[in-house]
Amino acid sequence: MKMSELLRVEHLKKYFPVKRSILEVLTKKEEKFVRAVDDISFSIERGETLALIGESGCGKTTTGRVILRLIEPTEGKIIFDGIDITKLGKEQLREIRKRMQMVFQDPYASLSPRMKIGDAIAHPLLIHGLADKEEAKELALQMLKRVGLTPEDEFYNRYPHHLSGGQRQRVVIARAMILKPDFVVADEAVSMIDVSMRASILELLESFREEYNLTMLFITHDIAVAKLIADRIAVMYLGKIVEIGPTDEVLNNPAHPYTLALIQAVPSIVKREKKKMIEITGEVPNAVNPPSGCRFHPRCPFADELCKTKEPELIEIGKNHFVACHHPVKD
Amino acid sequence: MKTIIDVKNLSIYYYTLAGIVRAVENVSFSIGEKEWVSFVGESGSGKSTVAYAILNLVPSPGKIVNGKVVFNGKNLLELDEEEMRQIRGKEISMVFQDPMTSLDPLRKVGDQIAEVLIEHGAEKEEAFERAKELLRMVNLPEDRINYYPHQLSGGQRQRVAIAMAMAFHPKLLIADEPTTALDVIVQDSIMDLIATLKSKGTSIFFVTHDISLAAERSDKIAVMYAGKLVEFGKVEQILDNPLHPYTKALLESVPDVWSERKVSAIPGYPPDLRNPPKGCRFHPRCTIFKIKKELHGICNELETELIEVEKDHFVACHLYRRR
Numbered sequence: 213m214k215m216s217e218l219l220r221v222e223h224l225k226k227y228f229p230v231k232r233s234i235l236e237v238l239t240k241k242e243e244k245f246v247r248a249v250d251d252i253s254f255s256i257e258r259g260e261t262l263a264l265i266g267e268s269g270c271g272k273t274t275t276g277r278v279i280l281r282l283i284e285p286t287e288g289k290i291i292f293d294g295i296d297i298t299k300l301g302k303e304q305l306r307e308i309r310k311r312m313q314m315v316f317q318d319p320y321a322s323l324s325p326r327m328k329i330g331d332a333i334a335h336p337l338l339i340h341g342l343a344d345k346e347e348a349k350e351l352a353l354q355m356l357k358r359v360g361l362t363p364e365d366e367f368y369n370r371y372p373h374h375l376s377g378g379q380r381q382r383v384v385i386a387r388a389m390i391l392k393p394d395f396v397v398a399d400e401a402v403s404m405i406d407v408s409m410r411a412s413i414l415e416l417l418e419s420f421r422e423e424y425n426l427t428m429l430f431i432t433h434d435i436a437v438a439k440l441i442a443d444r445i446a447v448m449y450l451g452k453i454v455e456i457g458p459t460d461e462v463l464n465n466p467a468h469p470y471t472l473a474l475i476q477a478v479p480s481i482v483k484r485e486k487k488k489m490i491e492i493t494g495e496v497p498n499a500v501n502p503p504s505g506c507r508f509h510p511r512c513p514f515a516d517e518l519c520k521t522k523e524p525e526l527i528e529i530g531k532n533h534f535v536a537c538h539h540p541v542k543d
Numbered sequence: 544m545k546t547i548i549d550v551k552n553l554s555i556y557y558y559t560l561a562g563i564v565r566a567v568e569n570v571s572f573s574i575g576e577k578e579w580v581s582f583v584g585e586s587g588s589g590k591s592t593v594a595y596a597i598l599n600l601v602p603s604p605g606k607i608v609n610g611k612v613v614f615n616g617k618n619l620l621e622l623d624e625e626e627m628r629q630i631r632g633k634e635i636s637m638v639f640q641d642p643m644t645s646l647d648p649l650r651k652v653g654d655q656i657a658e659v660l661i662e663h664g665a666e667k668e669e670a671f672e673r674a675k676e677l678l679r680m681v682n683l684p685e686d687r688i689n690y691y692p693h694q695l696s697g698g699q700r701q702r703v704a705i706a707m708a709m710a711f712h713p714k715l716l717i718a719d720e721p722t723t724a725l726d727v728i729v730q731d732s733i734m735d736l737i738a739t740l741k742s743k744g745t746s747i748f749f750v751t752h753d754i755s756l757a758a759e760r761s762d763k764i765a766v767m768y769a770g771k772l773v774e775f776g777k778v779e780q781i782l783d784n785p786l787h788p789y790t791k792a793l794l795e796s797v798p799d800v801w802s803e804r805k806v807s808a809i810p811g812y813p814p815d816l817r818n819p820p821k822g823c824r825f826h827p828r829c830t831i832f833k834i835k836k837e838l839h840g841i842c843n844e845l846e847t848e849l850i851e852v853e854k855d856h857f858v859a860c861h862l863y864r865r866r
Contacts, residue, residue, distance in 0.1 A: 408797075414798075
């Protein structure tokens, strides 16, 4: 393992069982699984931000949650700072969790409506026994100021419903940052807030990244946001990583037809004239019975017999740029 | 160009228990034949409220307190419910952010499309044939007439909603954030579909919070801030030569895949519309107001007016006042 690597994921899988009716259980109908994450491997260096992008249902959120062990993986390994955390027990996991935090998507759902926001920010310190009540309050006040919710002593006593979406997201970030984590999973951290507020939330995350040398897994469906914040981008499709590489490389020279289709669909102020480079058909299929071979083949204009039968592996096509495709796009 | 709809001095207030929210204030604009106009702004800027007002569908406790919506020579706000019903869905139709708003979860898609047609006078058999044809037009297989909405994906449901909206070749389609809940590839195909509708002669009133989405297919963009129309013009005018400080700030705050510039946030927050700032509603966040002393006493005191600065390009900002 490289010294600078903070997180490594090996052959990670998460299958969710599909609910069967009593009749189906009695008749011993075969149990089915949604293959939300299906054998993915990647690593993140210290201080690096990796953006995980893809459409809804591609498995990006599940990946983030499995890495923090908020849900248990079906198979595979999660190695954090050299420690295999996949099988850690509750107590040991608690220790590690101080260093791994999550920023949730929905600032409405992830804050308790009955807790003052100051107390919500102080809460992790108390849970982990890192401060007594007074110290925790003092640190929470500092943190409120740090995230721009001033006057901080006034904000401390407010409840989430007093705040706008953007302000709530600042609280959620403050709560994740109060433990000075090494690693953060940010799941659609700016998706629910207004476009004009996004920039300031991204700036805030960026400032913490510099201050704490934070390593980040940034989950988003928004490629423009990924471009702004990420050093590398990984593209997921139906539970698989289909392409991964340096941000500029993936955006300017996408090699997987799916990546190309995603990028060309993104609206842009700068490039208003649309030139369709690729025409894909249909919609994302069901993850219970994913297509054989390459999972993208039913929608891909370049698919042939090989794509239907053989699953492509990630191969390196440029420096640090990997693609899982039998017929990668050349420019 | 022939004008399809002409909105004049529209003001809409919400009478809530916590006070009167001045959601839309003195908004005027018009949309021409086969023209696609996109309304952009943050949540709470009043863009959706304007859209609902055109069909006289402002939800309670909202009230249209002033203004006219002139369509085919008639002020829609003065029509009775029966006359309005003849226009809704037939001459002006609407699609919503969540297609489930307009689809009945308990009935098959085909029955629902056919019902609209029968309501406006079609025979049963003819209606089902036409329903199939409409589904084909929105690129759905015609066997979908036998599906229930929950059996379709979000994108497919939005296609059904658009199929229903297209049934009578409306003069105007109002689309309120129709792609916000959808993934980008699906969004792109829905935008294509709306563009097809436009090419067949329908004008489009498109509401979005995403100015880059408005950039691609619209003819004109209207920028709303805190209940006011602050800038209105052709796409090139708004994007390449924005005049209002809010439009400029908005454009600088949006991440863009093809731009290398840094984004910068708009300082501050939108105002509480129960008690909007005096004068220009943007002045507390305006960087130009902050640095230019000579504007003090003007921007924070006097109401702004929408004026035409160059042909088709309107702005409501004291910087561009006629001397």
